[in-house]
Each structure stands twice: as structure tokens, then as C-alpha cells.
Amino acid sequence: MKLTNGIKILLADDEPHIVQFLELGLKNEGYEVCSAPDGSAALDLALEFRPHLAILDVMMPEMDGFEVVERLRETGENIGVIMLTAKDEVEDRVRGLRLGADDYMIKPFAFDELLARIQARLRNQFPDLLGEVVHGPFRIDDRRKEIVYRNQVMELSPTEYELLKFIVLNHGIVLSKATILDRVWGYDFGGEENIVEVYIRSLRDKLGDKEHKLIRTLRGVGYRVDLQ
Template identity: 55%
Template structure:
């Protein structure tokens, strides 16, 4: 799905490690994106407020002001997506970033292929917010009407089923853990059993007639991945 030409998308990369910035910048420019850079917190704020990028790749550990502070300030002042980079794998750090408005996170080290997939997912999600309608493969999402179609037939979904399926569609091709699904669909303050994700995945498979799990795949020991052919 082509939202708009990549050359029309501005991405800001913020990290104090020059090698990481250059690695990301080189890869994104090869994909046609316009890439801007910043190496500390104050510079990130200045560039972001002037540029108003479509997406920001933001490291947590920065000189001056950390990524949490930057994320909160930018989310209060401009419309953008934020993918946070962290060397920390603790769930509390991820939850803190998400609570401050981050849209996604990646733990270093990471592959550029996965970063690119997550960037594309965030851009697709923004497109839904602005147009309320999106077609991806055999799926059609009408966010304004809160409806999802599969093979041109409307699916009868509960609110939670709708939110879960939309999240899987927008992130198609990415393996999503139960924890991140819980955080994004049920909310960071959800205190129930994480097996609720399995229950709702089963509901969706039934409604998609996905008996062989060819649409919503289980990645053992990791989570789920929606595959759109």
C-alpha cells in the first residue's frame, strides 16, 4: 500500500551514537525517505518543532534531556509518530514510553528490516486516523464507521475484536508479542490474564474462517503475526 511517495515523508532520527544515526539514515534514504538527524535532546526539540516530521525515531538515553521528556513535549505540541529506541529490555521502560505517547519501541540491537516494517506500520496507522478508510490486501478498515471488511464482507466484531484486528492488520508482517498486544489493545493498566489475547485471537480466526491459521499465524514462544497475501 502506498500512502504517498516516500520522498514526501520526513523522518527525524535522534540518537547520540553517530554510527546508529548513519546506519538508519542510509537505509531510510535508500528507501526514498527524507531523513533529518539530531544528536541530543535540545537539538531534537528544535529540529522537530521546525520540521514537524511525520515520524521520529527517538533514543531514550540522550545528553541533556532524555527521550521520555522529549517524547512527552513533542506529543503535546505536534502531530507525529514516535518509535523509541532503547537498550533496556525491562517492561517498565517500555510501558513508561508508551504511557508518554510513544507509538512503538525497539530494543537495541535491531535489524533495519524490522525497523522499516515498524515505520511503515506507523505510517499506515496515521493514514487511518486522517482518512478513516484504508485498504490492505483482502481487508478494508473504515475507522469512522468502526467496521472491518474481509473479502468485501463486513465482519461482525465486538469493540475489542475490532481494535485487535485493526492492530494486527496495521502491523501486518510483524510478529507481535502478547505483552505489546495487551499494552496497545487492552491498555497499559490492564491487570487481567495475558491469555485473554489467545481467546480473542481464536474469536477472530473463527470469524475469518482461518481454521489452518494461515491469516493469523502463531509464532511459538513469541506471539502472533497477521499475513496478508
């Protein structure tokens, strides 16, 4: 049995080929999936299906993704939300996040990246759902707030733990300083982006990553974890 068995995902998109593609892929990964062709149907289905995670297209008939996520948050249900948008507009992303979305992806996107973001969201929002997770040389146990690297328990501050967990769970994805600040420190953090550099330097020291082969810097873009 896969660790994903029993985890429910709601898909809402008015493009049938996208729904079919995602539904097939997610079911192959072991998720339980329900889909809706518009926002109104998605909201009704969410109340009945009780998903752990909803993947919502922004532009849908009947009710758009913004209204769906707003209505979902009003119910008080603990549902992770990833929004899909065909437009790389900052205003749309900010609006969705402010209404309660947890993440967003720009179409077209790689399915493997969507899987990584789903895992990260589930790990952050439902830490007891999957138990511990292993990525390459890392073993992350969110219940114990413990990260083991190459069979050694790391000595980490709470912020170092959250930062390392976030970048490892999103391995292979380029993460900007702004994204890291938002997800690790929170949207209300009033400090400078340079704090990310300080913590990344500390993590590299503790990981013995002197040549930056594990946590790579992409100048002017951000950081990416490359697992060995």
C-alpha cells in the same frame, strides 16, 4: 508518487552510522527526514520541522530520549514516538511508555520491522494521512472503520476491528498477549490476558482460518500474522 510523500520523520541518535543508514532507507521509502545528533538538537528541530513521527535513541548527550519525549508531550503536538534502546530492560521500556512514547525497538533491529512499526503508528495516529492500506488479502480503511478480506467486507465488533487492524498492520512480527492488551485494550485494562485468546478465536472463525495458517500461535510467545 508514494503514499509516504509529505510524511515527516525526525531521527535522533548520536551514532552517525545509524542515522545515515536510517535516513537513507526512510528517504528511499518516500519519507521526508531530518536528523539530530543529540536530544537538545532533536527537541529544537521538532518544534521547527513539525514531524508526524520521531524516532529517538534513549541514550544521547545533552538530553536523553526520555527527556525529549517528555518535553515533546508538554508541547501538545501530535507526534508519534518510537524509542530505540540498546538495552532490553523492562524498566527502560516502561519508563519510556509512561512518559509518552508509543513504541520501542531494541538495537540491533531489522529495518523492515522498523518500517512496519512506523506504518502501524502512522495508521493509528493519523488515520486520514495515508488513506486505505492494503496488506496481502486485507484492505483496511480506518476512516470507514472497515476491513475487507478477499474482497468481502468483514462483520466486526469495534474491538475485533481494532485487534485485526493491529495484528495485520504488524504482520510478520510476533506479538505477545501483553503487547496486544496494551495496544488494543489500553494500559488501564484490568481484565485477564485470556480475553486475547477469545478474540483471536473469533477472528479465526470469521476469516475461515481453521488451521491457524493466517494467525499463527507461537506457544509461550504470542501470535504472528503470516500473509499469503
